[in-house]
Amino acid sequence: MRTASGWKRWVGGLAAAGLLVGCQTVPVYGNPEPSSPEQPPHHFFTVEWWTRLVAPSLLEYAPREQARPAYDEKNERVIALTRDGYVRSIGAEGKEAWNYRVGNRFYAGATVHEGTVYVPGTDGVLHALDAKTGAPRWKYVAGEALGTAPVIEGDLVLVSSLSDTLFAVKRDTGALAWLYRRDAPAGFTIHRTSAPVVRGQSVWVGFSDGALVSLELADGGVRWEKSLAPGSGGSGQFVDVDTTPVLDNAGHVYAASYTGGLYCLDADTGDVVWNSVAQGITSLLLHGDVVVATGDDRLDAYMADNGRLIWSRSLEERAGLDAVLTKGLLLVPVQRSLIFVDPRTGKTRLTWNPAEGVSAPARVVGSKVYVLSNNGYLYALRLDGRSG
Template identity: 55%
Template sequence: MTMRLVSWKRWLGGAVAAGLLGGCGGVRYYGNPELPRPPSNTPLEYFSVNWWAPLAPPQTLEYGPRETATPAYDAVSRTTVALTRDGFARGVGPDGQVKWKYKTGSRFNAGARVVDGVAYVPGGDGVLYALDAASGEEKWKYVAGEALATVPVVANGLVLVASESDTLFAVKIADGQWAWQYRRDPPTGFTVRGASRPLVREGVAYVGFSDGFVVALSVDDGGVTWERSLSGAGSEFLDVDSSPVMDAAGQLYVASYKSGIFALESESGDLVWNTAVAGMTSLLVSGQVLFAAGDGRVDAYLAETGRLLWSHPLGERAAFAPVFAQGMLLVPTSSSLLFLEPKTGRSRVSWNPGSGITAPPFAAGRQVFVLSNNGYLYSLNMNGIDG
């Protein structure tokens, strides 16, 4: 496998016309580093590229490649675990070289989770794999029989992972044996692709389903603590596929694709507030601010009341799950990776490494790992925002 290492710290792929991204006139634009050219009007150094690895480059006549699995990182072995559309799980070392690879039966819908040196890999082939993050050695596997669609969550000695068919599986971390599962019947109409990753707090797993319900389950046995319908009547696009988030005060936030964002009492599911902005698919909470991303926009809300603080329009572009890194809000979109100021929503940088980015990046301190839709894995060094 060929590999190229980036030896320069700054590069500029070209200028972008004002208004390419809604409300982003004058935004710095970084082009594809795989096609380097000498920098002109050197941009601010918000980040630099350490290395990139071509894991699953587009094949001849392949149309619209899309990578949906966020990378994972093992800090002890300094191994990045990347899952790609060709069905391979790979471990990539700190030099950008592939250390190991493991073949599964199908493309991946979501990324791995690394805990204590073990990578828990949700297979699109319906198998949950436990692999040694440093070597790729298989420790165990659990056959769920349904395409798995969320990053696994490890809690209370269990691995929790949801399928595309609205089933949440709980598997014992020690040996991969089944512990319990919870399933809801999908609606009869159209649904949004994806599934809700459970949030676990104090022995309770909060998770959404495509029928418009959010449910609180006991992690010990899968028993229902409470359930609440968020999307009302109907049969299409009722999905609560966003992963629930919780603030420091214990308030729960969930998004219905149809009915908007909800703040709920975590102990009872009682409504605190609702803002009826449809099309939101992911949430992120930080302090007193709730960030939401989805169809054509990225928003920030005051978490206590739901008041809109700012909205960043994207035109026809879709925004996927945002992450924080060194004071910036990184938002993957169908056209590029946006670097937004969390306080204002102003876009500082737009970077397209090739065919946009669907998988959320993974931040490990100053280092950020990005998997482009072209199947290239990047290691970025973040410099952050002054002040």
């Protein structure tokens, strides 16, 4: 439901740019920010619906929504985790089907699998909810704030904490199967967390001491570990490997240390294939032969086979977060806005700021994109761009 204040904010921005057409479906031609006078002759997306999930607070400064929306395919609903501590299941036209209160803000989105919603709480609890009704099925008390979307593999649920612990929980009961923990380094670290990635019977995950570790899926046993910190000493500040590792089909794994740069390693042995010294990288996207790296004030594209830089662009002191590639465009949240980037050149095709900007990565479902803005509005966009 749209309140008067939310409606005025949205309509004011569009009306100033001369873009308002109707009440429910809003064609957006280029940049809806009033500060952008020039509009391209074609549009990139249409806003099909939007709904406010979080009421504004008078004392809140610079609100941030960080949890990526999830999608419940069976019930055709979006699962949104918001800064007021609620899990919400949102159906067609933005209507709420159910909500569940955790009580703490979230740093990562939920995962929906076979009728269950797995919610990583910063209250230190992994919650399993019925996707249709929101009723609790089980809880696992980790005792540490959880910071990644759960990964489902076989009968296990894998989730990382903000305190350098990877938990493996049994999917049917919520009982602990195993955990792997590393000691955090002395000094300051980046407030992000690497999510595990699984292929076959192996797991790869990064830690704040600069290590990338490969584990056995069955019991959490260490296959190998590699320091990506500068000098491979694992000491110093901001050596975190907060990128979720990405795997190609040639037996390589890609990850980055905040100060140690981007690495390509042999996925079976941990041997280094190549290293780029670019710093500040916090997330990676692999598409074909190209690795797209986002991070503090930068967005880069590298050749996956040798690490050669294809293009690099500044984000003007903004922190780029997890990008998605769809319809021939990169969608990159940079906190103040969502930018649409040409993946061939790195040039911005569109900047969209739905009031207070966007920090949470977008969720793509077919030709739809679900975006949770920093002021707690959930938007359903229909993409009109070309694939490729």
